Amino acid sequence: MIQYTIKRLLLTIPTFFAISLIIFLVLNVAPGKPGAQSSGQGESTTGQEQKESYRIFKEQFNLDRPILLNTRFNLDTAEVREMLAISSNLSGEEGARERIEASDDLDDYGNYLVQHLLVLLDDADPEIRRLAANQLTAASQSRFVNDRRGDAEAAREQNREIGKANDLVKTWGYTADAPDADKLAIHKQWKDWYSKNEETYVYSAGEKLSIFFTDTRFFKYWDNLLHLDFGVSTVDRKPVLDTVLSKLKYSLSLTTTAVILAYIIAVPTGIFSAVKQGKPIDSVITVLLFVMYSLPTFFTGTVLLKLLSEGDPVAWFPTGNFQSMDVGAMTTWQSTKDIVWHLILPIATYTSTALAALSRYARTGVIDVIRADYIRTARAKGLSEPVVILKHAVRNGMIPVLTLLGGLLPTLVAGSVVIEVIFNIPGMGQFLFSSINLRDYNAVMAVLLASSSLALMGILLSDLSYALVDPRISFD
């Protein structure tokens, strides 16, 4: 058993890695980019962020790196030349899409361009020479090191040096109408600079191999993850982990209560209808449950709000929220009461849909067992019907229902988007939904990874619980 558990635990590591890889890929490949303005109805303000600042933004969030594998050291000079030509529309016939792509690529390739741009400084076309020099001012910029972890003082010192180096080369560009002598002087500056820094921009076979795997978004994400750094939100620039943790209490109190409540109601109902199988009362319960199951939560929720909190006919409950706004002036007891009062409707909505499936499982479980030989034996030895059912049948019939709990774990965290939106509960569901809309990669990753690691745990626990509940099952 212990051996099995360890084996399974070890297996979760590659599984988790694979899950993170898939989510990461889907997220990064999906259309749209982070940092874009959200919009109410397609309105836009007339302010435009500067290209330079967007480049810095991309750099900060590693969005300039390739997603999974990096082959940028393999660029050849002709390619770079073409990108320069397209992005500045030298032929005069490039489409907007090609131009945007080319100039985004130039921004993203950064340091990898340096050696090729240096060659292009001697290109036959003066326009290309100018573009190359101007592109160099951006491409030669080194990235600042992260001083949020590790040796902060050393990182600061390093950043001072990097800042100095960056400032030096920042101004070495020129306009088309600059005098030729100036242009040549700048070219010479670049070449002198390059001869001093050449080893930084030319890559050995070993470096190439390392770049291939490590200079990528995915690697950097995992690198941070292993330092327990889930990153910063691209929307509000807060650490994602803090936000997720603050949202957890809302989702957990809603979903755990609802799930427990669903079990408390569903299991007895299921047993009851199993015992009364085929009788009219069983059909009534079945129909009722299916009606509840098929009513979508947004409908149930809105109807409950309309009837019970809007004042037609009654206003017994608040119109949403997790608790009142002025919690500061409440004692612990009052605020607990307040939260319960606010959560009654959302919990009722959540429970009503979860009920049906659970109670069906309970019913089937008991019915399966009721036909078994040992139940007949129990009856034959003269035990009363309640004892037969509760003591012998239910115990075994409930195994599948209990193991379902494992599968429910991730929903406890991810919450329910619809219910959280309708009842305005600021939980994980709401957060996930808005983060997806805003392409907040770090936030989406954090929520999904949290819920998928719980899913893995849940599956493991439910597998193990089989063995615990039913001695006939053994993993050894």
Next chain:
Amino acid sequence: MSRSGPNGVVIGALALILVGTLYNAIQINNTEQLGIDNQKKLDEILKNGVRTSGQAGSGGSFSGEMVNNASLMGEGCLTDQAKADQADPTNILSKPSQCRAKGDYVRGGTLRSVLASDPRGLNPYIANGADVTEYGLLMNDYMAERDINNPDNWLPRLATSVTTADDGLTYIIKLQEDVYWHKPAVDWDSGNFDWLKGDGPDGRHEFVADDYVFVWDMLQNNQVAGRTASLRNYFEAMDSIEAVDEHTLKVTYNERLYTNLAMLLELAPVPRWLFMYDQDGREYEQATWGLKLNEHWFNQRGIGVGPYKYAAWESGVKLEFEANEMYWGEPPAFDRILRPIVKDQNAFPRKVKAGEIDITSIQPEQYKTVVLDADGEILDNEHIQTTKFSTLTYFYMGWNMDDPKFSDKRVRQAMTMSFDRQGIIDSVFHGLGTLHTGPYPKQVACYDKSIEPYPYDIDAAKALLEEAGWTDSDGDGIRDKVIDGQKMDFEFTFLMYGSSTEYETLASIWREALLEVGVKMTPSPVEWSTMLKKMDEREFDVYSGAWVPGWDTDLMQLWHSTEADKPQSSNRIGFRNEEADKIAEELRRTFDEDRRTELCHDFHALVHDEQPYTFFYARERPVLYWDHLNEPQFSLNWPYQDKRYWSFQSEPER
């Protein structure tokens, strides 16, 4: 017996612990209650002086002081320093036409107004978004502010006098004295933030000229992203902001542009003593402070010198401001401004009805069910009122002028004429808007009201298309034309924002009308980020859009032909017109108001004739409010719902 023995002990012990815990909980609860009661009493005493008799309502204590503002018109609500500076005839700033809260009001209480989403931060120089600007204005002040009744006039705020000796290349700005920053919202008791204490009263910092020099430092540092990056374009003509002394600024420009002054006056100060330091009080490196500022630990809170100070922000729950009791200007009218966050906009009327909020704007569909279809009282409550305000936002359909189908202005005019704009405003938007004809908001002098919108006229549209060579030669009901030797049917797709039911209805109405004209249009509703990408890449025939212009509209960005050649520019439609270029350039350097109006009107007429956009409508927004508020006054300029101008008529019953 032997089995129940230990069980009994365990159960007994558990029961004992339970009773003990319960007792403890009750005790703690009572103590808490006591503490809260005492705090309430203390607050009341502090607020009302000694004559208090515990009558405060639960919705926040009221001072009960009636304020009569009738005597405070004109310069009455200016500070003494600003009044004195009004004597200077060269001062650009003028007297206000009214004080903030107009008429009689009751000071105090909590204004509750709903919010549809979390802001992206509370530092208006970093976080983008009109909402952030609005909160910034509650917490901070600009140098000067547009008059609420006449936005062309500038009122003194942090600047009491703005003068220029050389016609706008240099400005000398005198700043208000005796102004103090809010005390930053940090955990002072922990002792970790003693380095943040200033020399002023209660450990505050005084507002000085350097707080504006820091803004200039931010504008110059490319690492500072977000809103500062968008602002940077507008300050390209600026050379420097220097502090002459503690309360005087000198601003120099290398070129005199019309937009210079407005951009300068609408700057709010930023405290260097806070934003140059990390949470432990260590100064940032010169090389990276710009990057650090983007993620500064105080960006989630707010700071300023304004009438309200930051109180709380719980993500997804609420945003809260409280009155700055040491405000240097007119005292704020509310004790608190509470903005509960409600993501489901369908819930807004429900919240008003339940009395959970005092005022909110609502959607057109809600306006119909709640206001238009109400027989009798709105939401069955005589105390709930409604009103409307107009916005600067205008909606349009932009034609891809690089597409041979739409390069002929007759075609574009025909498209506009086959679009029943007034009918759609009335039926789909329930009358919440007015027809729009040009590139300016209706409220400004530049908008030429004499230009008649194109009529909805199917026959005229047909005639125009015939004239432009689009005929139905093969009798399939769709017009066609031979372009570059190829026969082309008149078909196009309408790229539109997908999450709006109003636009779905609108598209199908337009589609029917176009079919009648002999044009096949296919609506293509997409999500915003996809739409943005398609617009940037110019992969559209026509798209639906809206601009939220400022009070002064600079035409270059949207209409100049140089912008048409840049990818990702705002001139996505590829509008190139020599005369338009000339006017746009001249307007940048024209300062005479009459000449400006003349030029704008020419431009308006030109664009109306060319119809690069099918100009659609300017939106009006309906509002529901409880009548314990004075009728809310709306600003012509953003923020339209400027809460500094609102007040309570009577103490709300809660």
